[in-house]
Amino acid sequence: MSAVPEMSPDVAQEDKGPAILAICSTLTALATLFVAARLYVRVNILSRAGLDDWLIVISMICVYVTLGLTVAAVSSGNGRHFPLLTTEQKSGAILYTIAGFCPGVFSFGIPKLAVVALLTRITNPTRKHRIFLWTMTIGCLVLLFGCVIILFAQCSPSRSQWDFSVQGTCWSPWVLIYYSIVAGGLSATTDFYLAIYPAVVLYSLQINLKKKLALGFALGLGSVAGGVAIYKCTRLPGLASQDFSYDTSDITIWTSIEGNSIIIGACIPTLQPLFDRFIAKGFFSSNDPQSNKKSTGYGSHTLATPKIELATIGSGARRTTKSYKKMGISDMTMGQDSEESILNSERNENSEEHVLENHNGILRTQHVAVEYGA
Known part of the structure; x- marks a missing residue:
């Protein structure tokens, strides 16, 4: 050594x-x-x-x-x-x-x-x-x-x-x-x-x-x-x-x-x-309580949009077909938006609707409350 x-x-x-x-x-x-x-x-x-x-x-x-x-x-x-x-x-x-x-x-x-x-x-x-x-x-x-x-x-x-x-x-x-x-x-x-x-x-x-x-x-x-x-x-x-x-x-x-x-x-x-x-419930939610209140001639019409969660980014927001393909996201992620399907249906207007979507094991809930003033 x-x-x-x-x-x-x-x-x-x-x-x-x-x-x-x-x-x-x-x-x-x-x-x-x-x-x-x-x-x-x-x-x-x-x-x-x-x-x-x-x-x-x-x-x-x-x-x-x-x-x-x-x-x-x-x-x-x-x-x-x-x-x-x-x-x-x-x-x-x-x-x-x-x-x-x-x-x-x-x-x-x-x-x-x-x-x-x-x-x-x-x-x-x-x-x-x-x-x-x-x-x-x-x-x-x-x-x-x-x-x-x-x-x-x-x-x-x-x-x-x-x-x-x-x-x-x-x-x-x-x-x-x-x-x-x-x-x-x-x-x-x-x-x-x-x-x-x-x-x-x-x-x-x-x-x-x-x-x-x-x-x-x-x-x-x-x-x-x-x-x-x-x-x-x-x-x-x-x-x-x-x-x-x-x-x-x-x-x-x-x-x-x-x-x-x-x-x-x-x-x-x-x-x-x-x-x-x-810590901060709903911090990652995409809905804005103030911006989601829309007035109609019949009174207040409140829509609660779905949360964009870290587990559901692929199905939680609207994007065009062109933007999806640019990102490399498949057409499986693109479906009819559940809000549109709710608004296009003319039933159960006086009740609260729960729309559940099960997409690839992902569960999403929407709550829509429709209120009419006197």
């Missing part, structure tokens, strides 16, 4: 381990709360858990595994300067850091599939667009998993990376770095697309600006993960550093940030029922 290089006392005492544990554990706890709230809404309130919910649960399991391996890596010396570690600490820091990359990749790759499952259900895109969305996200996940394959295949035998008693031959570490940068760029691009697509759909909905911005914000939080992925790419050269345990600390931190942020972003759009129940 080479002699330990001279370092100033300040440099020798540098330790990112506490910061790694604090950031990763805090974000994991926060993501756990959002996932628990999501499952409460889908199971207890809506009584329907979907594919996207199971994918989020799998993603959260990956986050827990990553956190466990991160704790083991820090206990072995990860976060401290590599030359100051003992041989046993160096071996443990490398082993647990490398092992944590695999579930770490899945922690921010699988949630993209959950986002697509949610978007295809609420926006009901055309068949071609649905195929494109799934192909893009699955291809991104496969490309990201390629980083793990290269990580373990770059040395032969693979254990020579962390077991200093084993002699092996390795590729240049820049093979993994360049590949990871490309994969990270595609991951960021996917996140941005999945954030922009629902915003484009929302743009054509006939709801007021406040609610449109709120819905767009809830569905567009995946862009945060895209920004994190871009920044993490700038830290990847640390994989080739001689000070491995110290310089890869940032990669560990930003991997946790990326995984937890996309999980949180995928959960927020599903929490509207919880938000309405405990």
